Amino acid sequence: MINLLLFPILIPLLFAAILLFFPKNISLQRIISAAAAVATLISVLFLLLKVKADGVQAVTLGSWDAPFGITMVSDMLSVLLVLSATIITLFVIFYSMPTIGIDREKSFYYPAVLFLLVGVNGAFTTGDIFNLFVFFEVLLMASYMLIVHGGEKPQLRESIKYLLVNVISSALFVAAVAFLYSVTGTLNMADLAVKIPQIEETGILTVIAVMFLVVFGFKAAIFPLYFWLPGAYHAPPIPVLALFGALLTKVGVYAIIRTYTLFFTMNIAFTHELLGIIAILTILAGCIGALAYFDVKKIIIYNIIIAVGVILFGIAQMNEAGIEGALFYLVHDMLIKAALFFLVGIVAVIFGTSNLREMGGLMKTYPVLGWVYLIAAFGLAGIPPLSGFPGKLLIVQGGFEGPQFWGSIVVLATSLLVLLSAIRIFIYAFWGEPVKTVPLKKRSYYQMFVPAVILVGITVILGVGAELFMPLINGAGEVLLNPSIYIDAVLKE
Amino acid sequence: MEIIMSFVIGFLFMAAVYLMLSKSLIRIIIGTGLLSHGAHLLILTMGGLGGTAPPVVADGVSVSDYADPLPQALILTAIVISFAVTSFFLVLAYRAYQELGTDNMNLMRGTEDND
Numbered sequence: 369m370i371n372l373l374l375f376p377i378l379i380p381l382l383f384a385a386i387l388l389f390f391p392k393n394i395s396l397q398r399i400i401s402a403a404a405a406v407a408t409l410i411s412v413l414f415l416l417l418k419v420k421a422d423g424v425q426a427v428t429l430g431s432w433d434a435p436f437g438i439t440m441v442s443d444m445l446s447v448l449l450v451l452s453a454t455i456i457t458l459f460v461i462f463y464s465m466p467t468i469g470i471d472r473e474k475s476f477y478y479p480a481v482l483f484l485l486v487g488v489n490g491a492f493t494t495g496d497i498f499n500l501f502v503f504f505e506v507l508l509m510a511s512y513m514l515i516v517h518g519g520e521k522p523q524l525r526e527s528i529k530y531l532l533v534n535v536i537s538s539a540l541f542v543a544a545v546a547f548l549y550s551v552t553g554t555l556n557m558a559d560l561a562v563k564i565p566q567i568e569e570t571g572i573l574t575v576i577a578v579m580f581l582v583v584f585g586f587k588a589a590i591f592p593l594y595f596w597l598p599g600a601y602h603a604p605p606i607p608v609l610a611l612f613g614a615l616l617t618k619v620g621v622y623a624i625i626r627t628y629t630l631f632f633t634m635n636i637a638f639t640h641e642l643l644g645i646i647a648i649l650t651i652l653a654g655c656i657g658a659l660a661y662f663d664v665k666k667i668i669i670y671n672i673i674i675a676v677g678v679i680l681f682g683i684a685q686m687n688e689a690g691i692e693g694a695l696f697y698l699v700h701d702m703l704i705k706a707a708l709f710f711l712v713g714i715v716a717v718i719f720g721t722s723n724l725r726e727m728g729g730l731m732k733t734y735p736v737l738g739w740v741y742l743i744a745a746f747g748l749a750g751i752p753p754l755s756g757f758p759g760k761l762l763i764v765q766g767g768f769e770g771p772q773f774w775g776s777i778v779v780l781a782t783s784l785l786v787l788l789s790a791i792r793i794f795i796y797a798f799w800g801e802p803v804k805t806v807p808l809k810k811r812s813y814y815q816m817f818v819p820a821v822i823l824v825g826i827t828v829i830l831g832v833g834a835e836l837f838m839p840l841i842n843g844a845g846e847v848l849l850n851p852s853i854y855i856d857a858v859l860k861e
Numbered sequence: 862m863e864i865i866m867s868f869v870i871g872f873l874f875m876a877a878v879y880l881m882l883s884k885s886l887i888r889i890i891i892g893t894g895l896l897s898h899g900a901h902l903l904i905l906t907m908g909g910l911g912g913t914a915p916p917v918v919a920d921g922v923s924v925s926d927y928a929d930p931l932p933q934a935l936i937l938t939a940i941v942i943s944f945a946v947t948s949f950f951l952v953l954a955y956r957a958y959q960e961l962g963t964d965n966m967n968l969m970r971g972t973e974d975n976d
Contacts, residue, residue, distance in 0.1 A: 498935055505942045512949060524957040525969045528886070531950055535893045536881070538946070542900035542939050549932070550907035 372418055373425050373442040375411035376450050376489045380404050380457075384482035394473050398465055401478035405458035408485065412451045419447050420840070424847060424857035426495065434859045435559040441495035441858055444844035445695060449492045449622055452702045455826070456614045457485045459819040463710055464607040466815035467717070472518050472605075480517065484510035484611065491619050495858055497548065498555045500623065501541050504587070508534050511616060514608045515600065526603035533596040537586035544579040551576065558858035561631040561851050570634045577632040577639050581624065581646075588620030590680065591649040594673050598657060601669045606713030609665065613672050614706040618698065621676055625683050625698075629691070629848040636686060644684035644772045648779075650677030655782050658789035662724040664712040664797070667789050668705070671748065674786055675701040681775050682763035690766020692845040696837075697759030703827045704747050704755065708790075710820035711741045715797050717816070720806040724793065729802025737817065738798040744824050745794060747831060749787035755831030758838075866906040873899035886954050886964040893950065897943035901936045908932030 383404030387397055419425055419442055428437035442450075461481060468477060487507025494500050512534075516527040549555055551572055552563045564573060582593070589597040597617070601609055624643070632639060654673030661667055679701065682694025714737060716722040718730065731738045743754070750756030760783065767776030830837060847853050873895050880892030908929045916930035958964050 498938070502938060502942070505946070509945065509949070512946075512953075516953060519956065519960065521960055524953070524960050528953060528957055528969065531946075531953060532881075532889060532893065535943075535946055535950070536896065538942075539893070539896040539900045542897070543903050545935070546900070546904040546907040549904070549935075550909075555931075 370418070370425060371427060372411070372415050373427060373440055373447075373493060376408050376415065376454065377486055377493065379408045379411060380482040380485045380489070383407075384479040384486065387479040387482070388476065391476055392474055394470065397473060397478045398461075401461050401482060402458070404482055405454060405461055405485070408489075409451075409454045409458060412447065412454050415442060416447050416451060416840075419444055420843070424854060426858045435554055435556045438499050439495035439556055439558070439858055440493050441558070441854070442493055443847045443854060443857075444840060445622075445625070445847065446492045448695070448699055448840060448844060449618070449702075450489050452699050453485065453488045453492065453615055453618075456702060456706045456823075457481060457611065459706065459710075459823055460607050460611045462819045463610070463713075463816060466812040467713065468605060468607055469518075475517070476513075477517060480510050480513045481611065483507075484514065484615070486510075488615050488619055492622060495557050496555055497557060497560070497627075498545055501538070501545060504541070504619070505538065507616070507619065508538070511612065514611070515604050517608070518605065520603075523603045526600045529596055530600040533586060533600075537583055540579065540586075541583045544576060544583055547572075547576050547579065556858070557626070557630055558855045561855050562859070564631045564634055567634075573632070574635045574638055577628070577635070578642070580627055580632070581639075581643065584620045584623040584627070585646075586620070587617065588624060588676050588680075589617050589650075589673050590646050590676060591653050594650065594653065594676075597673065598666060598669050601672075602663075602665055606665075606709060606716065609669075610706045610709035610713070613669065613709055614702045617672055617676055618702055621679055621698065624680065625694070625848070628683060629686070630851050630854060633686075633851075640684045640686055641772070644681055644775055647677045647679075647681035647684055648772075648775050650674075650680070651778060651782050652677075655785045655789075659785060659792075662796075664716060664722045664724060664793050665709075666722075667724075667793060668708050668712055671708075671786060671789065672705060674782065675705070678760065678763060678779055681772075681779060682759075682766055685763075685766040685770040685772070687766050687769050688845060688849060689762045689769060691848050692838075692841050693759050693762025693764075693766055695759075695844050695848075696834075696841050697756070697763060699841075700747075700755040700759050700827065700830060703823060703830065704744060707744050707820055707823035707827060708748060710816070710823065711737070711744055712793065714813070714816050714820065715741075715793075718805050718808060719797070719803070724796040727797040727803065728800035729798070730805075731798040732802055733805065738794070740821055740824055741798070742794055743828065745787070745790035747824070747827050748790050750783055751787075753832050753834075755827040755834070757831060758834040862910050862912075863906055866902060866910070870899050870902050870906065873902065884966045886958070886966065889966070890947065890950050890954060894943075894947055897939070897947075901939055901943075904932050904935050904939065 424443040426441045490503035585593045654670050657670035679694045682690040747754035750760040764776040877892045877896035880888045914928045916928045
């Protein structure tokens with residue numbers, strides 16, 4: 369038993385609490401929040417090495433043994449996601465400094481970002497389904513604050529809807545937990561994985577599994593529960609949007625992956641086929657949105673929904689290729705979405721609008737920005753050797769090995785639509801006749817551009833060096849495919 | 862007793878859905894309050910109502926007839942969270958009313974044109 373896996377949760381919590389004491393001192397806020405993210409990153413890297421060397425790590429709070437105490441579990445999947453979340457938060461903090469504005473920085477912006485990281489890392493690490501609910505609420509509370517932060521009219525209007533949707537889904541979460549508890553008598557995920565196969569009435573468990581799919585589907589924005597996402601994510605400023613787009617839906621996706629591979633496996637023929645069909649519908653709905661709008665933010669927002677569908681389609685196959693592809697794609701998507709939001713954020717700042725029709729000719733004035741955007745767009749669509757390719761390849765392979773081969777065809781076909789939607793931004797904003805741009809100081813341009821370039825660079829390394837990262841993804845996939853590894857690590861200490 | 866509680870919970874959910882479907886923001890917030898009350902009662906009922914049995918295994922109490930202590934701990938957590946969220950929601954609603962000048966959800970639709 370080691371406490372190392374609690375550090376990615378505790379470090380940002382501690383620093384966020386310290387930051388609350390001096391909101392007006394901006395330079396100190398900036399330095400301490402960046403230091404917090406760096407410290408978290410270092411602790412996650414140590415944890416990654418530990419998990420890679422010794423397998424799944426588990427700690428029970430208060431030293432109550434596993435089914436009774438609250439368990440925190442770090443397997444390869446959770447530590448990879450915690451790592452991606454921390455990297456993204458670090459770059460969002462750097463990107464926020466020139467873009468978010470002094471007024472927001474003076475009113476608890478950085479503490480809110482760190483509290484969000486607390487909730488996200490906690491949700492990725494917890495091994496108890498009720499504790500998952502608590503960490504969901506922690507990250508939702510921080511996200512309520514970030515989405516309304518600044519108090520502009522669209523923000524207030526959209527945050528009410530966002531809040532309402534999440535309050536309803538939280539109430540459903542509590543109800544679903546109540547049903548699960550009454551049927552199984554436990555809430556520890558490893559203990560659930562032991563108890564559920566012993567229960568003979570799979571009908572009631574299937575109902576509960578679908579209830580959890582609805583609950584997590586609200587967070588993950590699956591079809592038809594994604595309706596709140598485009599409006600809500602359009603309101604806040606770009607750094608917040610990047611943080612939400614990269615992290616929040618992925619927490620929902622992670623929760624679906626964890627519950628649907630660890631213990632809701634009693635009726636795969638129904639639940640996972642349902643998940644596969646919903647995933648395909650999610651992809652199609654996202655594609656329609658991504659092609660319909662002329663707003664750069666909206667186009668990338670709808671691409672979030674497409675990616676959620678692609679990942680869940682891989683998971684629904686429940687075979688090695690599908691799951692490993694989905695995990696690779698999940699990590700890739702978190703990084704590439706943050707990078708793309710950063711880049712379109714710069715484009716939107718340069719033109720002073722996010723409407724594509726009022727853009728043009730940026731290639732002459734900002735050629736490097738154009739090429740970096742093109743690389744990110746190719747990475748998003750999955751053109752080899754960039755990072756979208758290995759994940760999508762494995763997902764498609766998993767689909768052809770499973771019963772839903774037609775889904776793989778849809779995934780392949782929609783890749784072209786994803787490419788089209790991302791290239792439309794390139795064509796409209798970078799080609800064509802130059803239009804009037806907002807003058808931008810060199811210094812603040814580079815402050816925005818450098819974090820974006822580094823993130824794109826990380827995704828390129830992830831794609832080109834996929835062979836280096838595959839052992840980690842294999843390790844994560846192995847735990848998901850053999851729940852007994854997870855169960856043994858938690859229950860037999 | 863569990864049957865009666867089930868009806869109470871069902872009634873709370875029904876009232877919550879009715880209130881949340883109305884246009885006025887304050888009714889919607891009251892609806893979310895009722896919804897979380899229903900969910901909390903559901904946890905309590907699903908854990909099994911213990912009657913007068915003690916929630917600890919003491920001398921002379923067999924494991925079969927003691928009250929499950931976990932549901933009330935879960936509810937306590939859930940109540941604190943829903944309290945915080947509801948208070949935040951009320952503040953947000955008041956601020957939105959000040960800025961937007963309306964509490965009618967029909968007038969809060971955002972489209973690209975009037976964004």
